[in-house]
């Protein structure tokens with residue numbers, strides 16, 4: 161497997177793992193880390209042997225944001241043309257479900273990276289925040305859009321306008337994370353969730369992810385129309401026949417992604 165400088169990667173039981181690994185900077189997202197992250201994530205996404213992806217950091221930090229030192233002296237045109245952070249939009253178009261396993265700080269771009277994932281599982285040590293306002297800027301990787309959709313306008317406005325961090329429990333209460341687990345169990349829980357997803361029909365998983373994304377982006381009437389088509393389309397697959405027959409025959413289904 162390729163050696164990377166700022167991430168560690170692994171594949172096990174149809175799950176691709178990416179561990180952010182810049183401990184000296186609390187996994188701050190610099191161009192090197194982001195380039196490696198996006199490259200590997202897209203490679204995992206293109207591999208139909210991989211049914212789920214887990215992204216994690218260290219005990220201390222998932223990621224403490226975009227690298228402040230790298231962007232401090234840049235100007236408008238640098239940033240608008242992609243700056244030190246080109247290409248991360250590719251991450252948002254992935255079809256494979258992505259789980260963020262978050263311990264410690266998930267701030268700024270780190271919180272935004274977690275929100276680009278489909279599921280966030282948080283350790284009880286996790287802290288989420290959009291502190292960009294303290295730096296004289298605003299969220300730049302989607303935080304001003306995804307945070308209000310995830311937790312509602314009032315709390316998102318408070319976080320973005322004051323820079324206040326929230327802990328794991330408040331994040332769960334607000335709907336930002338799907339579950340809080342003891343820090344020692346974080347990777348195991350993420351692994352189990354990822355392996356569960358990876359055991360399903362990839363065709364159904366892609367369709368479910370598409371429909372969930374439509375729910376974030378479309379008005380209800382269009383989303384429901386999208387779902388009706390996607391649901392009917394599932395009946396064109398062998399995996400639908402296998403799943404329903406296995407239920408009737410009281411056995412585990414064997415999906416073939418056909």
Ligand code: CAA
Nearest residue numbers: 185186188224225226227228229267268269291299300301
């Ligand atoms: N960029 C660059 N370096 C960072 C960093 C970041 N976002 N976050 C932490 N580091 C570095 C620190 O500079 C420090 O390095 P040195 O030892 O070389 O000084 C090292 O990581 C350890 O950090 P601290 O000593 O600050 O650790 P702490 O425990 O005292 O504080 C913290 C932890 C509260 C997370 C603090 O590091 C902090 O506030 N970090 C910045 C958080 C932030 O503002 N994030 C938003 C960035 S902007 C952004 O993300 C824009 C966007 O939306 C795309």
